[in-house]
Amino acid sequence: MNPSHSLPPGLLDLAAERFRRADRFAYHYARGKLGGDVIFAELLRRGLLPASPRLLDLGCGQGSLFSWLLAAQDLHAQGQWPADWPAPPSPAQLRGVELMPRDVWRAARAFGDQHPVVRVEQGDMNQVDFGEVDVVTILDALHYFDHALQRRVLERIRDAVGPGGLFITRVGDASAGLPFKLSNWVDHLVTFSRGHRLPRLYCRSLADWRALLRDVGFDVQSVPMSGALPFANVMLVCRVPGQDPAIT
Numbered sequence: 001m002n003p004s005h006s007l008p009p010g011l012l013d014l015a016a017e018r019f020r021r022a023d024r025f026a027y028h029y030a031r032g033k034l035g036g037d038v039i040f041a042e043l044l045r046r047g048l049l050p051a052s053p054r055l056l057d058l059g060c061g062q063g064s065l066f067s068w069l070l071a072a073q074d075l076h077a078q079g080q081w082p083a084d085w086p087a088p089p090s091p092a093q094l095r096g097v098e099l100m101p102r103d104v105w106r107a108a109r110a111f112g113d114q115h116p117v118v119r120v121e122q123g124d125m126n127q128v129d130f131g132e133v134d135v136v137t138i139l140d141a142l143h144y145f146d147h148a149l150q151r152r153v154l155e156r157i158r159d160a161v162g163p164g165g166l167f168i169t170r171v172g173d174a175s176a177g178l179p180f181k182l183s184n185w186v187d188h189l190v191t192f193s194r195g196h197r198l199p200r201l202y203c204r205s206l207a208d209w210r211a212l213l214r215d216v217g218f219d220v221q222s223v224p225m226s227g228a229l230p231f232a233n234v235m236l237v238c239r240v241p242g243q244d245p246a247i248t
Helices: 011-021 026-037 038-045 064-077 100-112 146-160 178-193 206-216
Strands: 055-058 094-097 119-124 135-139 166-172 217-222 232-237
Touching: 011 064, 011 100, 026 064, 026 100, 026 217, 038 064, 038 232, 055 232, 064 094, 064 100, 064 119, 100 119, 119 135, 135 146, 146 166, 146 206, 206 217, 206 232
Parallel strands: 055 094, 055 135, 094 119, 135 166
Antiparallel strands: 166 232, 217 232
């Protein structure tokens, strides 16, 4: 099933529309990504984010996640939100860090220079200051740098969110055989289509990802996150101990 079939009516159209201000690629990429990737719907359907988060998205691309959250907020305010979904967040801050200048340009065109909530900056997540935030997200990007840097960025995320803070990521399970190989092939294809070089990947099994995150100091919940696609993607919902909000 196409995930877009079960989305709140109008959400995909509203979230993708702002990227028309950038270029045709930005619009069609946002529409395909947000409508076809189940993780965006699940973030909202499961009510994973706090009510008014300061959110930092590392490897944010053109800011598709930000447009998604803002569109959900707008639909809810208009009374057009599904009764059986939790209310979407009203973000206090949406900050993105993206390595690729072209994606940062697309974000600037989509959101403008003076957006009251959104800021997307060019930078390397291994070097920029994370500041103090409530939530950090990394979707499908941790495996682009080596294992030592993975640990270090996770430690810095733990410190940035603090006790009770939330880290959400999606990883591939390297122990999953053919589905993992298919995931990697698609990862390379998408990376190439966005005009980026094909990277070396530093992957781990799901058990190793969970062990690393626990060792760094997170409580970890894992949720299969490939939708109907034959991949090996897993969402990891990671909380720094300090409070115990329910995860639905």
